[in-house]
Amino acid sequence: xxxxxxxxxxxxxxxxxxxxxxxxxxxxxxxxxxxxxxxxxxxxxxxxxxxxxxxxxxxxxxxxxxxxxxxxxxxxxxxxxxxxxxxxxxxxxxxxxxxxxxxxxxxxxxxxxxxxxxxxxxxxxxxxxxxxxxxxxxxxxxxxxxxxxxxxxxxxxxxxxxxxxxxxxxxxxxxxxxxxxxxxxxxxxxxxxxxxxxxxxxxxxxxxxxxxxxxxxxxxxxxxxxxxxxxxxxxxxxxxxxxxxxxxxxxxxxxxxxxxxxxxxxxxxxxxxxxxxxxxxxxxxxxxxxxxxxxxxxxxxxxxxxxxxxxxxxxxxxxxxxxxxxxxxxxxxxxxxxxxxxxxxxxxxxxxxxxxxxxxxxxxxxxxxxxxxxxxxxxxxxxxxxxxxxxxxxxxxxxxxxxxxxxxxxxxxxxxxxxxxxxxxxxxxxxxxxxxxxxxxxxxxxxxxxxxxxxxxxxxxxxxxxxxxxxxxxxxxxxxxxxxxxxxxxxxxxxxxxxxxxxxxxxxxxxxxxxxxxxxxxxxxxxxxxxxxxxxxxxxxxxxxxxxxxxxx
Amino acid sequence: xxxxxxxxxxxxxxxxxxxxxxxxxxxxxxxxxxxxxxxxxxxxxxxxxxxxxxxxxxxxxxxxxxxxxxxxxxxxxxxxxxxxxxxxxxxxxxxxxxxxxxxxxxxxxxxxxxxxxxxxxxxxxxxxxxxxxxxxxxxxxxxxxxxxxxxxxxxxxxxxxxxxxxxxxxxxxxxxxxxxxxxxxxxxxxxxxxxxxxxxxxxxxxxxxxxxxxxxxxxxxxxxxxxxxxxxxxxxxxxxxxxxxxxxxxxxxxxxxxxxxxxxxxxxxxxxxxxxxxxxxxxxxxxxxxxxxxxxxxxxxxxxxxxxxxxxxxxxxxxxxx
Numbered sequence: 016x017x018x019x020x021x022x023x024x025x026x027x028x029x030x031x032x033x034x035x036x037x038x039x040x041x042x043x044x045x046x047x048x049x050x051x052x053x054x055x056x057x058x059x060x061x062x063x064x065x066x067x068x069x070x071x072x073x074x075x076x077x078x079x080x081x082x083x084x085x086x087x088x089x090x091x092x093x094x095x096x097x098x099x100x101x102x103x104x105x106x107x108x109x110x111x112x113x114x115x116x117x118x119x120x121x122x123x124x125x126x127x128x129x130x131x132x133x134x135x136x137x138x139x140x141x142x143x144x145x146x147x148x149x150x151x152x153x154x155x156x157x158x159x160x161x162x163x164x165x166x167x168x169x170x171x172x173x174x175x176x177x178x179x180x181x182x183x184x185x186x187x188x189x190x191x192x193x194x195x196x197x198x199x200x201x202x203x204x205x206x207x208x209x210x211x212x213x214x215x216x217x218x219x220x221x222x223x224x225x226x227x228x229x230x231x232x233x234x235x236x237x238x239x240x241x242x243x244x245x246x247x248x249x250x251x252x253x254x255x256x257x258x259x260x261x262x263x264x265x266x267x268x269x270x271x272x273x274x275x276x277x278x279x280x281x282x283x284x285x286x287x288x289x290x291x292x293x294x295x296x297x298x299x300x301x302x303x304x305x306x307x308x309x310x311x312x313x314x315x316x317x318x319x320x321x322x323x324x325x326x327x328x329x330x331x332x333x334x335x336x337x338x339x340x341x342x343x344x345x346x347x348x349x350x351x352x353x354x355x356x357x358x359x360x361x362x363x364x365x366x367x368x369x370x371x372x373x374x375x376x377x378x379x380x381x382x383x384x385x386x387x388x389x390x391x392x393x394x395x396x397x398x399x400x401x402x403x404x405x406x407x408x409x410x411x412x413x414x415x416x417x418x419x420x421x422x423x424x425x426x427x428x429x430x431x432x433x434x435x436x437x438x439x440x441x442x443x444x445x446x447x448x449x450x451x452x453x454x455x456x457x458x459x460x461x462x463x464x465x466x467x468x469x470x471x472x473x474x475x476x477x478x479x480x481x482x483x484x485x486x487x488x489x490x491x492x493x494x495x496x497x498x499x500x501x502x503x504x505x506x507x508x509x510x511x512x513x514x515x516x517x518x519x520x521x522x523x524x525x526x527x528x529x530x531x532x533x534x535x536x537x538x539x540x541x542x543x544x545x546x547x548x549x550x551x552x553x554x555x556x557x558x559x560x561x562x563x564x565x566x567x568x
Numbered sequence: 569x570x571x572x573x574x575x576x577x578x579x580x581x582x583x584x585x586x587x588x589x590x591x592x593x594x595x596x597x598x599x600x601x602x603x604x605x606x607x608x609x610x611x612x613x614x615x616x617x618x619x620x621x622x623x624x625x626x627x628x629x630x631x632x633x634x635x636x637x638x639x640x641x642x643x644x645x646x647x648x649x650x651x652x653x654x655x656x657x658x659x660x661x662x663x664x665x666x667x668x669x670x671x672x673x674x675x676x677x678x679x680x681x682x683x684x685x686x687x688x689x690x691x692x693x694x695x696x697x698x699x700x701x702x703x704x705x706x707x708x709x710x711x712x713x714x715x716x717x718x719x720x721x722x723x724x725x726x727x728x729x730x731x732x733x734x735x736x737x738x739x740x741x742x743x744x745x746x747x748x749x750x751x752x753x754x755x756x757x758x759x760x761x762x763x764x765x766x767x768x769x770x771x772x773x774x775x776x777x778x779x780x781x782x783x784x785x786x787x788x789x790x791x792x793x794x795x796x797x798x799x800x801x802x803x804x805x806x807x808x809x810x811x812x813x814x815x816x817x818x819x820x821x822x823x824x825x826x827x828x829x830x831x832x833x834x835x836x837x838x839x840x841x842x843x844x845x846x847x848x849x850x851x852x853x854x855x856x857x858x859x860x861x862x863x864x865x866x867x868x869x870x871x872x873x874x875x876x877x878x879x880x881x882x883x884x885x886x887x888x889x890x
Contacts, residue, residue, distance in 0.1 A: 087838070095707060097706075238700070239678075239700070239702075240678055240681075240682070243678070389704070390703070390704040390706055390707040391702065391703050391704060391707050392678075392700075392701070392702045393699070393700070393701040393702070394697075394699060394700040394701070395698075395699045395701075396696070396697070396698035396699055398624075398696075398698055399622065399698040399699050399838075402655070402836060403836055403838055403839075405655075406655050406834060406835050406836035407835060407836070409834045410830050410831040410833075410834040410835040411831075413830040413834055414826065414827035414828075414830040414831060415827075417826040417827070417830060418823050418826055418827055421571070421822065421823060421826060422823070424570070424571035425570060425571045425572070425573075425819065426570070427570060457838060457839050458767050458770055458839065458842060460835075460839075461831060461835070461839055461842060461843060461846070464827045464828065464830075464831045464835075465774065465824070465827065465828070465846065467827050468823050468824035468825070468826065468827030468828060469778070469781070469820070469823075469824055471819075471820070471823045472781070472816075472820040472823075472824075475816050475819045475820050475823075476785065476816055479813075479815050479816040479819070482815075483812065501792075504788055505784065505785045505788040505789070508733055508784045508785075508788055509780070509781040509782075509784045509785055509788075510781070511729065512726055512729060512730070512777065512780045512781065512784055513777035513778070513780065513781050515722070515725045515726065515729060515777075516722045516725075516726070516773050516774070516776050516777040516780075517777070519718055519721050519722045519725065519773065520718065520722075520770060520773050523714050523715075523717065523718035523721070524718070524766075524769075524770065528766055528767065528769065528770045531767075531770045531774075532770070535774065535777075567570075
């Protein structure tokens with residue numbers, strides 16, 4: 016019989032109410048957006064009356080997640096960059112040569128004289144004058160290898176060393192290349208993120224794509240060219256002597272000194288000497304590590320000239336602080352504990368593991384580690400985006416009204432039920448999209464319009480089936496029940512197949528296409544839910560009240 | 569009083585001329601494929617690289633003047649089209665300029681774009697560049713590959729799903745209908761030279777989904793009726809099933825088309841190609857689920873005894889009525 020348990024009724028209505036509640040902010044888009052921006056600004060310290068007023072536009076107890084608007088709707092710039100990871104191999108090999116030379120010189124008696132041969136940029140070729148000492152030479156060079164941490168290879172080292180006649184060939188190992196590529200891309204990603212955050216635009220998307228690509232989308236920026244300029248600016252890392260520390264930003268520094276803020280202690284300013292001891296250009300590597308007490312720290316290494324300058328300076332200034340300055344902000348200002356001769360050192364502080372990892376990234380992040388090649392550039396003007404939104408809105412409303420009218424004319428009261436369900440359906444769809452923070456693109460709007468058209472399909476299937484069952488005169492209650500029962504397999508099969516294509520679209524697509532796949536896929540979920548549960552519940556409630564002897568569908 | 573697009577009890581014979589329908593579909597596919605081979609698709613920059621610049625000005629657009637302004641830069645193949653749309657205001661004159669990928673660079677040359685913009689500004693002082701998009705040849709190659717894989721994957725996944733839920737004959741029928749729809753859609757894009765870009769692939773996959781939706785609903789009824797009418801000819805069972813679902817087929821197509829047409833007219837020119845592909849797909853998809861998928865099912869024949877789980881090969885083709 017036509018019965019739905021009370022708990023099911025409560026559950027169905029709750030889902031609808033929660034969905035519509037979540038969708039609510041989108042109905043007041045500009046207001047909620049302003050309020051959210053103001054709240055974020057207040058959080059960052061800009062607690063002005065204007066911001067308070069803007070923040071008050073939307074009450075706190077209401078949900079405030081919005082559907083993000085894609086670049087094609089809001090305007091902005093899109094870049095797809097490929098990181099030239101091979102650039103790094105060359106620098107690594109260059110830095111390796113002095114080490115190899117020094118190590119082999121110590122073995123001059125067995126290997127003879129050492130000479131670097133011309134070679135491809137990602138390898139070093141060294142000829143030794145006494146080939147009979149080759150096994151010893153290889154042993155020595157292999158001794159320079161460092162272990163690589165990888166998921167697969169335990170015991171892998173960072174270089175491959177082999178001999179060809181009297182020549183030693185040193186290359187980065189495959190494991191190290193993989194690890195290095197990954198580091199390079201992450202580093203580039205981190206630098207790009209920092210650069211764009213400095214500009215302070217709303218919701219930039221900076222994502223890694225595949226092994227060596229970075230996708231950058233920044234809404235509201237004038238052009239892709241402007242965005243490239245922002246990314247291209249190099250970060251300046253310096254190591255400066257510290258003169259003083261205080262909380263007054265307006266203190267007048269002495270000649271050859273300047274005042275810079277601290278990056279993580281707010282309100283703290285350092286007076287440093289303008290001339291750096293060493294600059295980031297001389298830093299070869301920085302890695303997260305641990306100090307002797309097992310606390311997170313960052314270890315770093317300079318190249319030869321950097322090492323000499325740093326060694327001399329630390330020898331003369333034990334006990335004095337020096338500042339690590341990135342783009343005129345002090346990252347950290349450790350005290351020199353001892354003479355640091357080898358060009359490598361360790362920065363300790365109150366780090367968590369995560370902070371030390373970030374600091375290592377930032378230290379390496381002096382400049383982009385490798386060149387970027389831009390494979391795709393798109394600029395969409397804000398007017399075009401606004402035009403698209405306006406057109407999309409009108410089209411959606413007209414589509415909606417047309418479908419609603421058509422359904423009501425075709426199915427009468429049942430059509431009205433289906434229409435209410437359709438409105439709930441679109442509400443739920445927006446609620447879900449806001450909940451997962453999905454991005455609405457222009458094809459996404461098309462997806463919603465298509466969902467509106469197709470969402471009635473499940474109801475049409477059911478209503479047509481009820482019509483057929485009514486012909487066999489089993490009484491209205493039985494006809495409704497059979498209608499739902501028998502239409503179910505068709506509804507499920509039809510929607511599962513469409514859902515499969517939506518999933519494939521999502522997995523294979525990118526950008527706007529993906530936005531379309533999300534709205535289509537979620538639209539299928541919500542429309543099946545509203546057709547199977549919501550309209551049924553409405554029909555059952557109506558039926559219980561009226562108890563009609565006969566119905567017309 | 570109810571609006572009824574399809575009378576209550578229909579009994580059209582959809583298979584009296586099934587050879588004609590199948591032949592017609594085959595002919596259309598050959599024509600579509602021929603057009604594709606002869607003319608090729610009008611690929612957008614997503615698929616062949618290059619740059620498109622969308623301009624807007626209050627001045628009337630003189631394509632010749634634009635062309636003369638750009639010609640000295642020697643950028644190879646440059647296409648300039650004026651765009652008309654009912655949503656544009658009176659002072660909105662929009663043109664689309666497409667520049668081919670420059671041979672010497674893997675990536676995108678910002679200098680080229682700037683040069684074109686400067687040249688156009690001299691000719692049309694109030695010109696605005698509302699969108700500029702460039703895709704390097706490296707990415708466009710990959711995009712084609714991904715798109716082809718996506719369509720193939722979708723069709724493959726559907727084949728497997730229907731095979732599991734129904735029988736292999738149903739799966740073949742459904743997939744034949746899908747291939748038919750995809751080929752006809754590609755055909756119309758090549759014949760009318762509508763720009764074929766990444767969004768059209770999304771439309772293609774949606775068409776696959778929609779057509780399938782339709783086919784599956786008919787097949788579901790066929791499966792049900794095969795159990796119900798064990799003694800009837802397959803042809804009659806198919807006819808009954810299609811007639812029974814006809815009202816629903818028409819209703820759903822009409823609601824979807826209503827929604828799509830409003831988007832086509834009012835949604836702006838940016839997605840018009842995309843919406844056109846979907847409208848075409850809905851029409852072709854509805855046709856193909858009756859005249860291709862079901863006809864092929866009739867042609868292949870199906871297992872008739874659905875009460876036993878095993879497929880006895882003996883009567884597999886026993887009831888083919890042809």
